[in-house]
Amino acid sequence: EARGSDAFTPPARDRVVSAALRAYAHFAASADKGAVRIVPR
Structure with missing residues (x-):
């Protein structure tokens, strides 16, 4: 349940x-890819 400002x-x-x-x-x-580092080429 949303509580808004509470x-x-x-x-x-x-x-x-x-x-x-x-x-x-x-x-x-x-995270769905394993949170591995992507090194640009």
């Missing part, structure tokens, strides 16, 4: 994301 929302927080994780996120395929 739905849980996590508190905002600053997150440190490493350069390696940013690179992985940029090249990762979707």
Whole structure:
């Protein structure tokens, strides 16, 4: 059931994301493909 404005929302927080994780996120395929890295040719 949708709760609208009563739905849980996590508190905002600053997150440190490493350069390696940013690179992985940029090249990762979707989970249905196994979330493997796609290296451009």
